[in-house]
Amino acid sequence: MGTMSYKYRVLFVNTSSKSWEIKEYGLKDDILGPIDLGVKLHLEEYESWKYDVFSPNNVFVLGRGLFAGGRLIGVHRLIAIFRSPLTRSLHVSAIGGVAYKFMRSGIHAVVVEGKSSIPLIILISSNEKGDIDVKFNEITLNRLEEVYRNYDGKEGVYALTKYLMDEYEEFIKENNARPIVVGPSAIKTIHGALFSLDIDIKRKSIALGAEDSAARGGPGSVLFQAHGVVALIVGGRYKPSDDNPKLLDMNLIDSISRKVHGKDYIPALSDATTKYRYNPKLGTGGTFGVNYPHYRDLIPTFAYNMMYLSKALRLKHYEMIMKYFWKPFNVEVFEKAKSWYNCGEPCPVVCKKVWRGKKVDYEPFNAMGPLIGVFLFEKTVELVDVVDALGFDAIEMGHIISWIFDAIHRGLLQPEEVGLDSKTFFDPISYDVRYSEHNAKLALKIVRGLIEKDNEVLKLIAEKGIREAARILDIKFKDRVSMIGLRFEDIAIYGSFGNRGYMTPNLYWTPGMIAPLFILGRYWTNYSPTFMSPEEYAKSSFERALKEYLIDNAGLCRFHRGWAEKMLQDLYREIWGVNVNLIVHAKKMYKKIAEYSKKAGAIPMFWDTKKAKDLIASIATEIGIEEWVKKFSANPEEAAKEWWDRFNKTIEILLK
Ligand code: SF4
Incomplete structure (x- = not known):
């Protein structure tokens, strides 16, 4: 199989005109996965940085990677890309397992544009041949709020999911579809997540454990406040392996695994995921x-x-x-x-x-x-x-x-x-x-x-x-x-972007979660509770950011990164004929995210909270790095500024 062999099928739905169209992208467009697409659309086509965060131009991109639907495991995350009302730059958020049903719609990604004045529920499906069908259904705000308050004894996203199960039972059954919804917080605040609860259609109930959210950065708020969408229900009867039977080739997957891990795929996967399953x-x-x-x-x-x-x-x-x-x-x-x-x-x-x-x-x-x-x-x-x-x-x-x-x-x-x-x-x-x-x-x-x-x-x-x-x-x-x-921000903790943007750290005592990087609030950083010189820390964080970019861009569950990172290059080449150097690709895309941040006036800025600076000082003390302990006790403000500046400078150099 030569290069340029795959098509990344994207469904554009316009919520103003209630119309849709399919566009196909591929390697020639530098698109290997959903983040590539999101960055391209925001930066080059919709120029969303020019507008308000909740403008309809803040297109909501939700897509899967190229490996869903075959024998590989952990490749069914859906990735959302949008301009965040919190960071005010591009943000990426992942939702686990949802692509397992989404992929049956025959599309790789959906792009939501325009704005509906009445809340919308969008149904997306396809037949075995990949002929796509899209339906727009409205629900009044009053009815929606009523459902959120209580539907069948449930509240919020649970209530809305149950309501959709009842209202669209036939569609869900026929297409084995899974809803993706927003809750009341998306309507009322900038902190709304995207939720998806899987449906056990036989039992007519929500499947245990199979609930996840793309939560950080306000994706739900963007979907609703920029586009008026409260739910997408996506499924169908298309088999992605029809695009490429190599997705099913276990011999091929095993041989790649043996080459990089020295053992077959399933044992390699099992070893690499112990923490998340059961650590004896x-x-x-x-x-x-x-x-x-x-x-x-x-x-x-x-x-x-x-x-x-x-x-x-x-x-x-x-x-x-x-x-x-x-x-x-x-x-x-x-x-x-x-x-x-x-x-x-x-x-x-x-x-x-x-x-x-x-x-x-x-x-x-x-x-x-x-x-x-x-x-x-x-x-x-x-x-x-x-x-x-x-x-x-x-x-x-x-x-x-x-x-x-x-x-x-x-x-x-x-x-x-x-x-x-x-x-x-x-x-x-x-x-x-x-x-x-x-x-x-x-x-x-x-x-x-x-x-x-x-x-x-x-x-x-x-x-x-x-x-x-x-x-x-x-x-x-x-x-x-x-x-x-003390000012109010002195007792809060976050990394700053531009004059208004911010992202609070995921819950680790680590400089990496608030360091000057272009995407925070995910694991695109070194998040160990440790301390190093800013240059070293920046290098390790940047390296991690690129690897995480590739994991997300492939729709991979990061709990599988242990086996996947080493196999990814071969998988792209052997299954899809892609010969692109992945790290070079990730770096190019990260640079584009940085460019977007500049245009949006949301580049990383020096901490304006005392607590953020104290986090750096305290972990330096905890780890006992004498040089920095001295600096922080002599002049905490200056020491924090020096660490931040040197980290920032290193990232600038790495991005060149
Ligand atoms: S590790 Fe967990 S989240 Fe990841 S694919 Fe498996 S079950 Fe899903």
């Missing part, structure tokens, strides 16, 4: 099961204030976490039964660990748990359930709540100013596990308040995000700010 050494598995015993006292707690605490106190919190937070999960999910599921594609890693019906992952649970001063697992389950139902990004929600709690704790806010009737227990020194219930109750009020927006401060955060809200609050409460000597 730790007696647990999955991100939640493994991260606590692995990172121990380095786990972020109390709005990242753990970085100011002694190791002894952090270890005390760690013990509390293991006893009240980790153990109840582990007993039921690993000791009593094996409630492990996949994300919607038949994957033997079954990384979705389900506790009494609720899928448990590290980041959403730590965000709604120890980060906000809740150390009782059951309380966190209740919170994550509501946050998910409302369609929020749980990580961002954890940052918002913990920031508010910290502000109350330090006297920058009074509880009633955010609709609360009492203070939080947020002093890590006197903290006791029984305060969890109280904190959880207050957190729930904030979560709901962000949707109801009947409170001025919460409305501000819902619509503008932490960074802009902080500036407005600095002015509103200027007396407190000057008395306490």
